Amino acid sequence: MARSPQGLLMLLLLHYLMVALDYHKANGLSASKDHQEVTVIEYQEAILACKSPKKTTSSRLEWKKLGQGVSLVYYQQALQGDFKDRAEMIDFNIRIKNVTRNDAGKYRCEVSAPSDQGQNLQEDTVTLEVLVAPAVPSCEVPTSVMSGSVVELRCQDKEGNPAPEYTWFKDGTSLLGSQKLGKHNSSYTMNTKSGILQFNMISKMDSGEYYCEARNSVGHRRCPGKRMQVDVLNISGIIAAVVVVAFVISVCGLSVCYAQRKGYFSKESSFQKGSPASKAMAMSENDFKHTKSFII
Numbered sequence: 001m002a003r004s005p006q007g008l009l010m011l012l013l014l015h016y017l018m019v020a021l022d023y024h025k026a027n028g029l030s031a032s033k034d035h036q037e038v039t040v041i042e043y044q045e046a047i048l049a050c051k052s053p054k055k056t057t058s059s060r061l062e063w064k065k066l067g068q069g070v071s072l073v074y075y076q077q078a079l080q081g082d083f084k085d086r087a088e089m090i091d092f093n094i095r096i097k098n099v100t101r102n103d104a105g106k107y108r109c110e111v112s113a114p115s116d117q118g119q120n121l122q123e124d125t126v127t128l129e130v131l132v133a134p135a136v137p138s139c140e141v142p143t144s145v146m147s148g149s150v151v152e153l154r155c156q157d158k159e160g161n162p163a164p165e166y167t168w169f170k171d172g173t174s175l176l177g178s179q180k181l182g183k184h185n186s187s188y189t190m191n192t193k194s195g196i197l198q199f200n201m202i203s204k205m206d207s208g209e210y211y212c213e214a215r216n217s218v219g220h221r222r223c224p225g226k227r228m229q230v231d232v233l234n235i236s237g238i239i240a241a242v243v244v245v246a247f248v249i250s251v252c253g254l255s256v257c258y259a260q261r262k263g264y265f266s267k268e269s270s271f272q273k274g275s276p277a278s279k280a281m282a283m284s285e286n287d288f289k290h291t292k293s294f295i296i
Contacts, residue, residue, distance in 0.1 A: 133219030155195035155212030
């Protein structure tokens with residue numbers, strides 16, 4: 001009876017699966033168990049569980065932290081490194097006290113013990129996630145801006161986990177709530193993810209004290225308030241100043257022309273010609289000519 005290509009492929013896959021299972025059984029290897037995830041707030045305690053058979057005198061246990069470079073956590077029946085002073089072993093499990101954000105990552109426990117089939121090895125992987133409250137966010141608020149311009153206020157926190165959301169306040173009132181209720185007439189947008197408050201065309205009524213709050217599931221912090229003053233551009237004053245400057249320049253130009261027409265600059269030149277210094281210069285030139293002719 002001919003078999004279809006799909007049937008032959010299924011038979012081959014079943015054959016390879018049975019071979020793999022026989023190999024694991026012959027060598028005493030057990031498959032990895034379900035991946036565990038442990039979530040804890042920073043500075044609290046966490047337990048990393050190694051789901052393995054009951055501990056025996058012949059069991060050998062190792063805990064490793066995985067990453068760019070694998071580091072030993074529990075080796076030769078002793079806790080290593082930073083865990084030595086703030087962790088303890090409970091059977092195959094590790095109880096970590098005062099967890100920090102640096103402890104976050106993937107951990108693997110390896111339990112080996114001799115068996116009738118050879119060396120039996122079991123592994124478990126645990127991911128430790130550390131939740132961190134936001135720090136005081138960094139806020140950028142300009143002190144003075146001109147009305148009608150585009151202005152951005154920025155807020156950022158780099159420590160919170162999960163990433164915090166941001167809310168801007170003006171004079172103690174949430175702009176997010178004012179925007180939803182239509183209480184604010186200015187045209188602005190607030191991005192709660194990036195922390196940017198943008199005024200598309202800022203006005204005088206936007207003057208006030210601003211601060212930003214960063215919040216996540218662990219806690220919230222805010223930056224100190226900063227005053228932003230919106231100045232109105234005085235067009236009539238600028239025009240008046242330009243007219244005054246033009247008038248002063250015109251008066252100066254007319255004064256110079258009047259002086260030239262009256263001959264004030266030419267009289268000064270004739271005075272310089274009749275001065276003793278000019279006469280002494282003329283006599284010196286005549287003496288030079290007489291001396292020259294005498295020598296010839």
